Each structure stands twice: as structure tokens, then as C-alpha cells.
Amino acid sequence: DAMVIQNPRYQVTQFGKPVTLSCSQTLNHNVMYWYQQKSSQAPKLLFHYYDKDFNNEADTPDNFQSRRPNTSFCFLDIRSPGLGDAAMYLCATSSLAGDGEQFFGPGTRLTVL
Amino acid sequence: KQEVTQIPAALSVPEGENLVLNCSFTDSAIYNLQWFRQDPGKGLTSLLLIQSSQREQTSGRLNASLDKSSGRSTLYIAASQPGDSATYLCAVYSGGGADGLTFGKGTHLIIQP
Numbered sequence: 001d002a003m004v005i006q007n008p009r010y011q012v013t014q015f016g017k018p019v020t021l022s023c024s025q026t027l028n029h030n031v032m033y034w035y036q037q038k039s040s041q042a043p044k045l046l047f048h049y050y051d052k053d054f055n056n057e058a059d060t061p062d063n064f065q066s067r068r069p070n071t072s073f074c075f076l077d078i079r080s081p082g083l084g085d086a087a088m089y090l091c092a093t094s095s096l097a098g099d100g101e102q103f104f105g106p107g108t109r110l111t112v113l
Numbered sequence: 114k115q116e117v118t119q120i121p122a123a124l125s126v127p128e129g130e131n132l133v134l135n136c137s138f139t140d141s142a143i144y145n146l147q148w149f150r151q152d153p154g155k156g157l158t159s160l161l162l163i164q165s166s167q168r169e170q171t172s173g174r175l176n177a178s179l180d181k182s183s184g185r186s187t188l189y190i191a192a193s194q195p196g197d198s199a200t201y202l203c204a205v206y207s208g209g210g211a212d213g214l215t216f217g218k219g220t221h222l223i224i225q226p
Contacts, residue, residue, distance in 0.1 A: 042216035042217055092157075099162065099164060101159065102159070102206075
């Protein structure tokens, strides 16, 4: 089945130790998104790619970076995780040729020790 | 800046009841609205997508309505079941391009057996 896959599902890192989260999709969608969801809060958009064009939200910390080497894959790099970066990270895709529906992966739960 | 509010924040009802979850948004210039379900510690499952030109969408026991001019949407769940227990999130898509969704904080729903 076509889907959005995130790896790992659970990630534990130490304060200040870089970490990379992975997202892949088989939907062949041209837009990919990264959202951050802290406990009991609404998901918040960090950035998105339209094809290879990168769009950073104005309030996304510099500590967060992203790479999209091809249509199928997108990575979220956290250069120096702090305790406040512990959250669920959600990857989503959509097709601008479609009806605008966004499809989400299962998320990666990040714990920072 | 678009803001999405969901009321109530939490709801507990006995099994079998029909119930309504509410969502409001501040800027009526939306492209579409999505309702999602989120189980504890999991990602988002899309339930219904309503385009700005539509008034409602139905899927099984779920019915979502949209009143774009007043900035409101409701999710109606008929004959609730314990398996419906989850957090329900409303999200609006305001961009005409590749912008992300703006989410509400969700309604935490518990269906008592």
C-alpha cells in the first residue's frame, strides 16, 4: 500500500547529541512537511519542501535543518537537541495536483536525556 | 495569522450516544479543512476532508460540516463506540500553494463502555 513511513518510531538521544529522523513516501507527492507536536499541543509546522524548494517557517529554530535528496525521502536533522525538543515529529505529504489532502506518517517520538 | 480553536477540550460520554465536536477558525479564506484522529502516542489518521466549496462530508458514522463564512466546522459521531476513544484534531489549509496545515489542540474523547 502506498504510504508515508517514518523511522525510527522511537528515538532517544542525549542533550546536545545530533540526531536525524527519516521520512519516506510511496505516494509520489511533490510536497513533504515536517511538524512538531509537543505533549497535549497542536502540531506545529517546522518546514516543507515543494519538490526541492525548501520553505522554512519564520519561527523554526536554527537548530532544525532538513534535507530532501529525492522525491521519496526527507530528513529532519536536529543539530544540538535540548530538553525542549522532546516531542512527536510528524512527516506529511500532499500533491499540489490533488485536492490538498495531507497524508501523515506514524511519527517519531523523540526523547532527550 | 490563522488560529484554530476546538471545543470542548475533553469529552466523556456513555457508549451509544451521538456527539458533536466543534472547530472554529479565525480567517475564513481557507482552501480546505481536515478532521484527524490521533490515538495515544501515535500519528494522525485522516478522517474527512472538506473543500471550501463543500458544506459537508460523510464517512460511515462520521459527518463533518463546514460553514466557511462563519469560520466553523463540526464533526458529528453517531452511535459512539469505545473504539472511538481518541483525540480528534481539526486542521485548516489556508495556502494556495504548498503551505502547511494550521491545527487546533484537539478534543480528547472518551467513550465509556
